Amino acid sequence: MPDDLMFWWPNKNRVYSVRSGYWLGMRIQPPVVEMGEDQGASIIWRMIWTVEIPPKLSHFLWRASTNILAVRSNLAHRHYVQDPLCELCKEENETVNHALLECGWAKNLWADSVFFPLLSLAPAESFTKRLAWMLQNLDKAARGKFLAMLWAIWYMRNLRVFDSETTQPSVVIVGMTKIVMDYERYRKEVGFQSHKHSVEEARTWTAPPYGCGED
Ligand SMILES: [Zn+2]
Numbered sequence: 387m388p389d390d391l392m393f394w395w396p397n398k399n400r401v402y403s404v405r406s407g408y409w410l411g412m413r414i415q416p417p418v419v420e421m422g423e424d425q426g427a428s429i430i431w432r433m434i435w436t437v438e439i440p441p442k443l444s445h446f447l448w449r450a451s452t453n454i455l456a457v458r459s460n461l462a463h464r465h466y467v468q469d470p471l472c473e474l475c476k477e478e479n480e481t482v483n484h485a486l487l488e489c490g491w492a493k494n495l496w497a498d499s500v501f502f503p504l505l506s507l508a509p510a511e512s513f514t515k516r517l518a519w520m521l522q523n524l525d526k527a528a529r530g531k532f533l534a535m536l537w538a539i540w541y542m543r544n545l546r547v548f549d550s551e552t553t554q555p556s557v558v559i560v561g562m563t564k565i566v567m568d569y570e571r572y573r574k575e576v577g578f579q580s581h582k583h584s585v586e587e588a589r590t591w592t593a594p595p596y597g598c599g600e601d
Pocket of ligand 1: 473474476477489
């Protein structure tokens with residue numbers, strides 16, 4: 387746990403409810419918007435490549451959306467492990483959807499969050515459908531916070547599985563949210579226009595002639 391997260395303890399008794407003040411600033415945008423498959427995919431890609439989130443969060447989001455996150459169902463598919471069962475609940479196969487949204491302890495965190503009313507309306511059959519739907523229906527300020535919570539849940543899950551760590555989840559969620567919001571603020575302050583440019587440049591970039599520029 388980075389030291390600066392301690393700054394985010396809200397009071398001396400170190401109790402920070404996910405429902406407490408920090409989250410009340412978030413606005414969920416009604417009404418619910420329906421969308422097609424293509425629109426769903428494009429909103430995820432836009433979020434990954436062009437919206438003001440830290441590169442590490444983009445990378446996590448990309449891995450989760452393309453189903454290459456190291457969950458046990460993927461590891462079993464590649465024969466790295468034999469058993470795809472979730473290591474925490476031992477009740478269902480550990481898919482991305484299960485690990486981040488359906489596993490009991492993660493579900494409890496979501497149920498205690500401001501996202502719960504909207505999340506319970508989202509299509510639940512796949513992680514990407516649910517993610518796309520949420521991104522579509524959250525306003526800009528809430529999107530980064532929703533993604534920060536997904537990121538925090540993945541981080542905490544790994545701590546629990548590999549280190550038996552039981553850090554208070556709300557601390558990690560608030561910490562990750564701070565990282566996301568600080569990044570956006572910093573980006574605005576220095577006038578950095580997100581990684582959009584690098585994607586556009588990458589699309590139009592062509593390799594130099596063989597031998598050109600090589601030592
Ligand atoms: Zn589970």
